[in-house]
Amino acid sequence: MGYRVAVVGATGNVGREMLNILEEVEFPVDEIHAIASRKSIGVxxxxxxxxxxxxxxxxxxFSTVDLVLMSVSGTFSKEWAPKIGAAGPIVIDNSSAWRMDPDVPLVVPEVNPDDVEWADRRNIIANPNCSTAQLVVALKPLHDRARIKRVVVSTYQSVSGAGxxxxxxxxxxxxxxxxxxxxxxxxxxKQxxxxxxxxxxxxxxxxxxxxEAKMWNETHKMIDPEIALTVTCVRVPVMVxxxxxxxIEFHEPLDEDEARDLLRNSPGLIVIDQRNDKGYITPKEAQGEFPVFVSRIRRDPTVEHGLNLWVVADNLRKGAALNAVQIAQLLDERGLIGDR
Known part of the structure; x- marks a missing residue:
């Protein structure tokens, strides 16, 4: 027995990827529906x-399905997610509309899986911003070990983030x-x-x-509001x-070797960190992959307890569609999706 699943926004990049990943991970599906706006009927x-x-x-x-994965605009989600949730299914929403709502859990399964337990407040779970998702997967094990004091992030975001x-x-x-x-x-x-x-x-x-504000607000909600975080977001000519x-500056000492071991042994992460001209990951190599990749792990000698990292992920997968499906898998494991 499987679930009755609908994907809303099925014609977009992320919606199509949601359908691909549901099939790829063999999520238990009995019925699957592709949903879109009226102009896309029959596509x-x-x-x-x-x-x-x-x-x-x-x-x-929507009362005929158990689970809805949604990748639409924030405006559309503000109107439709409550209606769909009220009809019965749990909505996993990829837009920015619900991420900071105190009654909606914002979830990355490797970071704060227990938050799915209170999804029944609105029957909505929010997916984080694509750049936040990969960041928090890398930060969480380090924060648990040495408590992060401050983070400075510069992003290099591919054009697929703009659809x-x-x-x-x-x-x-x-x-x-x-x-x-x-x-x-x-x-x-600009060009x-x-x-x-x-x-x-x-x-x-x-x-x-x-x-930029999304990244610090969402990190605070999922990990720790006491982390000081400053961000510069940059669009670069990379497809995916x-x-x-x-x-990162920590409250407690953490050397680069221990950090490397912590990250290697943490869920959802792969460390590729060799000190030669090919010993690091690039976005081209991460395309189509599930994990978050970490490279260039090294001490920052300008602060008492500091490290530098290079973090890369496929933004259509871990940054969006994959994370949504992993939330669905988590709900399945905990028996939180309707009736099987």
Whole structure:
């Protein structure tokens, strides 16, 4: 016996990846429904060897399913997630709409699995921002051992974080520069091909962007509100895979060898850290993979207890679709999804 599952936003990058991963990990599914907006009715998406035709979210009866994985805009989720949750299924939402709601657990299974136990307050569980997800997987075992005092993060975020339009723009601009001449940016505020853009999201009054604020707010909610965290988010001309340069200051001593061993033995992490010209991970190598990868582990001699890390993950997988499916697996293991 399996579950009745719906994927809302099934035609997007993350929605399609959710369907792929559900099949890949053999999540127990009896029925699967692809749901999208009215304009996408009938659009075909794949689930293993099966082809699903998208159904209209406004006409679908959500009381007929046990679990909903949702990858839609925050505005759409604000309207629909409570309606769907009230109909009975648990909603695992990938948008930013519910992450900081005190009645909605924000979950990365390797970091705070017990928080799924109070999902019944709204029948909604939030997925974190893609950059936050990989960061907290790396920070949690180190914080448990030596208590993190301060973190400085610079992100190098791929264009797939901005959806298919972002990927198309990088591709078109790259071709255009060599063949047709540069084109005007549409999805991004400046040219992304052969460039980096130190701006993601929208500016807040303090000069930080909402993407940067998400990272510290979500880390505080999932790990510890006492951690001082400052972030600069940068869009780079990479198709898939987010990278992060992470500088950590601890309250207690932690040398690089012990940190390396801690990370090697922690769930969801792979350490690739050799001191030669190929002994580290890049986003290209992380593409399509499940784990968070850590490289360049080294002491920071400018503070009493400091380390530097390089953290990389596939943002469509661990940063979004995979984390949602892992939450579903966690709910399954704990018997928290409706009736089998």
């Amino acid at each position: 075909e998406v794949s689930f293993g060897d099966r082809i699903l035709k998208c159904k209209d979210v406004e006409q679908f009866d 298919k339009e972002g990927m198309d723009e990088l591709w078109d601009q790259t071709k255009g520069i060599f063949v047709l001449g540069p084109s005007e940016p549409k999805k991004f505020p 992304i091909a052969f460039n980096v853009i130190p701006f993601i999201g929208a500016f807040n009054d303090d000069g930080y962007t909402d993407e 895979g987010h990278s992060e340069s992470v500088n």
